[in-house]
Ligand SMILES: Nc1ncnc2c1ncn2[C@@H]1O[C@H](COP(=O)(O)OP(=O)(O)OP(=O)(O)O)[C@@H](O)[C@H]1O
Ligand SMILES: O=C(O)C1=C[C@@H](O)[C@@H](O)[C@H](O)C1
């Protein structure tokens with residue numbers, strides 16, 4: 526991989542990752558999509574049938590397999606929180622960018638979402654607590670942080686593109 530995006534649900538990893546990959550002419554890989562393809566069912570269905578631990582094992586296997594691929598990787602919101610995944614991300618020499626969001630932004634972006642099982646289980650305020658529990662790990666795993674609350678997805682792409690590591694990795698802007 527050339528760049529990895531991490532951040533909480535609704536931070537924009539999938540949206541921004543797709544746009545960034547398009548801009549750079551690189552493939553985009555979304556870890557949640559890799560998991561769905563491998564399992565042959567939706568994330569919601571994996572949680573319902575097999576439980577969260579089974580989902581986390583699939584997620585770990587997908588991360589390990591994907592790191593060797595070329596392109597941009599958008600992780601799942603919980604990916605860096607699992608210790609083994611945190612170690613994999615820290616050990617890789619791929620720049621990790623944290624897309625950050627304030628609680629109000631998460632609530633605004635996910636209020637009509639029905640596909641994220643944790644959002645359904647915890648409710649919007651439970652989600653905000655979960656983000657608080659995860660924030661330190663998101664920060665520790667990442668090389669660079671962007672506060673996305675007041676940026677459009679394209680502005681987030683521009684902010685990433687302006688970073689030195691991107692020029693180094695891609696040799697262009
Ligand atoms: N910068 C932004 N400004 C406004 N809306 C955004 C922005 N980024 C993402 N969104 C919107 O927020 C919602 C969630 O975005 P997205 O699916 O990209 O998040 P994610 O980080 O991939 O979440 P998950 O971890 O659950 O996969 C989408 O409806 C998307 O259009
Ligand atoms: O934050 C999380 O733990 C999750 C985020 C999504 O991307 C999915 O990976 C799944 O819904 C779990």
Ligand SMILES: [Mg+2]
Pocket residue numbers: 538539540555557599600601
């Ligand atoms: Mg996503």
